[in-house]
Amino acid sequence: MQEKLEEIESAIGYRFKNRxxxxxALTHPSYETTGSYERLEFLGDIVLDAIVGIILFKEYPSAEESFLTDLKSAYVxxxxxxxxxxxxxxxxxxxxxxHEVPRLDNFVEGLIGAIFLDSGWKRAEDFVKKTILNKKIEPIKNYKNILSGLSKKHFGIDTHYELVSEKGPPHKRRYVFKARIPGIKYIGRGMGTTKKEAHMQAAKDLLQKLSKCKSFSILPD
Amino acid sequence: MQEKLEEIESAIGYRFKNRxxxxxALTHPSYETTGSYERLEFLGDIVLDAIVGIILFKEYPSAEESFLTDLKSAYVxxxxxxxxxxxxxxxxxxxxxxHEVPRLDNFVEGLIGAIFLDSGWKRAEDFVKKTILNKKIEPIKNYKNILSGLSKKHFGIDTHYELVSEKGPPHKRRYVFKARIPGIKYIGRGMGTTKKEAHMQAAKDLLQKLSKCKSFSILPD
Structure with missing residues (x-):
């Protein structure tokens, strides 16, 4: 383990005082519950959110809140x-x-929590800048929010989401949802490995269908 | 306005360098879009989350991640x-x-963002300690997550939520949702002013019904 720890330290560019x-941070709950990453992940998640949010807030001094939210989403x-x-x-x-290699996002958050505890904000921020904010990426549009706002504004009612199907083993689930606005004939369909993703895709699909309809020329791009 | 600003500064116990x-922070988007609290609220929301999360993490050194998450929810x-x-x-x-007085939570988050920008982390933390963490409160149990975990574990499938009704004007909406696990006869019902709240209540209701059933004596309290 010792050698491995040195290797990972050089990979992440940070040397721990307290190894x-x-x-x-590298221990999944399936290996050992008490000494697993779970508490560090809780901490890393909120610290990451704050680091990314504060940096974007300063980097885009005239951007709207919704742009900042979508761009933060893209990174976290x-x-x-x-x-x-x-x-x-x-x-x-x-x-x-x-049975399978677990998702790695929780370990990344665990590492951020661990660095923050080991050395404080500044070093955690350095790690986030180097490994997460090192690419320019596009904001993730929250299609559910866009559709919801539109639906309430024009029809006085929110969008409804219904489960169409749910297939596959627990770790490889596929959800299909449909999105509809009561009284409107168009229906959006979306698939995803999480419900959230399937909702988002269904909302995107419905927005696209509505935008092709002349009476909805008010729709955003 | 000047007098008012002094009054609010003494109410919140913080004097701004940049008023x-x-x-x-005190301006709603309905009053003025460009100079409203929206960007400050984005910042205050994540700073608040991090301040509360870090404090609870240290205050409860042996608590599980789920307890920390639920207790943080109760404060934010x-x-x-x-x-x-x-x-x-x-x-x-x-x-x-x-037409009506807007919700005040966004202004509180805006104030936190404003104090953070004006003086940095420490003063924002002082404000959060004095006005938000000054009461001992109970963690908010995430019944949706509890039910979802249980449903997947015992039935290999997630809980489904269906809208039963949606009534009232936009600013005073009432949602009713039902929660069910495919193949199980019990149904949970919940009402709320947001979908999230209605889901949570429906999950709580279904958990209570399941806990009364002998074959589910494994259920948590």
């Missing part, structure tokens, strides 16, 4: 953070007893 | 923050052009 924190969502974990090759260092 | 920030949810705004008598100081 127990690093070990904990689980899919993006999982990719950060892949880039850092965390798979080689983590300890778990699951 | 423009205070004015902005919109209902609680709205009450903080009522206690601070923010209603007397805010500027808006809505």
């Amino acid at each position: 127990k924190l690093l070990e904990q 969502n689980s899919r993006y953070l999982n990719n950060v974990g892949v880039t850092l090759k965390l798979e080689r260092f983590i300890r778990h007893k699951s | 423009k920030l205070l004015e902005q 949810n919109s209902r609680y923050l709205n009450n903080v705004g009522v206690t601070l008598k923010l209603e007397r100081f805010i500027r808006h052009k809505s």
Whole structure:
């Protein structure tokens, strides 16, 4: 383990004073409940959110709140953070007893929590800048919010989401949802590995269908 | 306005170097879009989350992540923050052009963002300790998560939520949802002013019904 810890330290560019924190950040609950990353992940999640949010707030002094929210989402969502974990090759260092390799986003958040506890805000911020904010990416549009606002404004009612199907084993679930606005004939459909993702895709689909309809030329792009 | 600003400063126990920030934090988007609290609220929301989360993490060194999450929710949810705004008598100081007095939680978050920008983390933390963390409160149990975990574990499928009804004008909406687990005869019902609240109540109701059933004696309290 000792050698591995040194290797991961050089991969993430940070040397721990207290290596127990690093070990904990790399331990999945399936391996060991008490010494797992769960508390560190709680901490890392909120610290990451604040670091990214504060940096974006300053970087875009005239951007609207919705742009900041969407851009923050793009950097802190689980899919993006999982990719950060892949880039850092965390798979080689983590300890778990699951049938499959667990998602890596929680380990990334655990590492942020561990660095924050070990050395404070500034070093956690350095890590976030170097590994997460190091790419320019597009904001993730929250199609559900856009559709919801539109639906309430024009029809006085919110969008409804209904589960169409749910398939596959627990770790590879596929959800299909439909989105509809009561009284409107168009229906949006979306698929995703989480309900949230399926809702979002269904909202996006419905927005696209509505935008092709002449009476909705007021719709945003 | 000048007098009012001094009054609010003494009410919140913080004197601004840059009073423009205070004015902005007290301005609803209905009054003025460009100079409203929206960006400050974005900042205050994440700073508040981090301040509360870090304090609770240290205060409860052996608590599980789920306890920390539930206790943080209890302090940062919109209902609680709205009450903080009522206690601070923010209603007397805010500027808006809505038909009704707007919710006060967003102003509270705006104030936190404004103090953070004006003086940094430490002073924002002082304000949060004095006005938000000054009461001992119970964690808010996330019944949706509890039910979802249980449903997946015992039945290999997630809970479904269906809208039963949606009534009332936009600013006083009442949602009723039902929660059910496919293949299980019990149904939970919940009402709320937001969908989230209605889901949560429906999950709570279904959990209570399941806990009365002998075959589910494994259920948590």
